[in-house]
Amino acid sequence: MSEKAMVLCSGGVDSTTCLALAVEKYGRENVSALSIYYGQKHVREIEAAKKVLKYYGVEGASLDLTPVFAYSDCSLLSHSTEEVPEESYAEQLKSTHGAPVTTYVPFRNGLFLSAAASVALSKGCSVIYYGAHHDDAAGNAYPDCSEEFVNAMNRSVEEGTGGALRIEAPFVRWNKAQIVKEGLRLHVPYELTWSCYEGGERPCGKCGTCLDRLRAFEANGVSDPAMK
Numbered sequence: 001m002s003e004k005a006m007v008l009c010s011g012g013v014d015s016t017t018c019l020a021l022a023v024e025k026y027g028r029e030n031v032s033a034l035s036i037y038y039g040q041k042h043v044r045e046i047e048a049a050k051k052v053l054k055y056y057g058v059e060g061a062s063l064d065l066t067p068v069f070a071y072s073d074c075s076l077l078s079h080s081t082e083e084v085p086e087e088s089y090a091e092q093l094k095s096t097h098g099a100p101v102t103t104y105v106p107f108r109n110g111l112f113l114s115a116a117a118s119v120a121l122s123k124g125c126s127v128i129y130y131g132a133h134h135d136d137a138a139g140n141a142y143p144d145c146s147e148e149f150v151n152a153m154n155r156s157v158e159e160g161t162g163g164a165l166r167i168e169a170p171f172v173r174w175n176k177a178q179i180v181k182e183g184l185r186l187h188v189p190y191e192l193t194w195s196c197y198e199g200g201e202r203p204c205g206k207c208g209t210c211l212d213r214l215r216a217f218e219a220n221g222v223s224d225p226a227m228k
Contacts, residue, residue, distance in 0.1 A: 002030050006120035007129040008112055009033040009060070011048030012195045013213055014131035014171060017183040021170060022129045023056055024186060032059045032123060034116050038108065039066040039077050041084070042199035051192040063115055075102040076197055084197045086206035093139045101141045103197060103208065109144035110153065113167060117157045121165050128157070133171040133179055135212060147172045176212050177219035184220060191225035203227060 005026050007019045022031045035049040046062070053060040075082035082102055085092050092101045109132070116128050130150065137146035147169075154167040171179050183190065195213045196203035203210050203226060217224040 002026065003127060004030045004032070004123070004125040005127045005129055006116060006123065006125040007031060007033045007058075008116055008131065009035050009049045009052065010131075011035070011045040011050075011052055012131075012193055012209075013176065013183065013190065013216070014133055014179055015049075016052050016190070016193050017179050017186065017188050018129050018131035018170065019052065019056060019058065020183065020186040020188045023058065028057050031056075032061065032125065034119055035060060035062045036112055036115070037062065037064045037066060038069055038105065039079065040105075040199075041076060041078050041080075042194065042197050043078075044196075044199050045194045048192060048194035052189065055189050055192060061119060063119075065111060065115065068111060069105060069108075072106050074105045076105055084207050086204070087208065088211045089135075089139070089141045089208045092208060093141060098140060100143060101208065104142055104144075107144060109142075109149070113153050113157070117161065117165055121161055126165060128165065128167045130167055130169045131171055131179075132169045133174050133176060135175045137172075145172075176216035180216040180220050184222070191228075193226055195226070 005022045007022050009015045009019055033053055035046055037046055073080050073082055075084050089101055120128050132145040136142040150169045150172050157165055157167055195209045197207040197209055198204040
């Protein structure tokens, strides 16, 4: 009997590449995806995720976890009074004194993975694919993207499911340029993806995730198709 995988799919570069990798490894018929709305300003990523899933012919499920973050003033949330910083994560970290950046949503990925574990187990999956990568964890920008966090969550999921489910984060030691390189090998439809935190009609090209994305494509000698 073939293993089944569930991919946390946001519609961005990392999760879409993760989805492509899961499809290559397990076959699209054994892959499903979970997309989560949490009150983010860039709700366009959910629409991007739907397009990506349609492209791959993968079944998708969705959850709305907005109420959990109602008490946070994180700049990534639509109800926040804070502006999304228009500078790289490295620049942002210079003023945080070791704390996460302002677009860090409180324990968001821990909640996502816990919710995904319940859905994945109910759907008969044995693995959750999670697209965390080293660039996001660097400098404590997003501590819930670190290898230590992934390992801790994996231990909890394995314990809490009696060994029936595990978490895999294939890019946790990679930078974004390496992820794009892998995606180019897999012919990922990056033109369908969305990363910008501002959620406008076009990517702003100035927020931390836009800057990371642009540099990742430049490092591979190609232009970002989503910016055309």
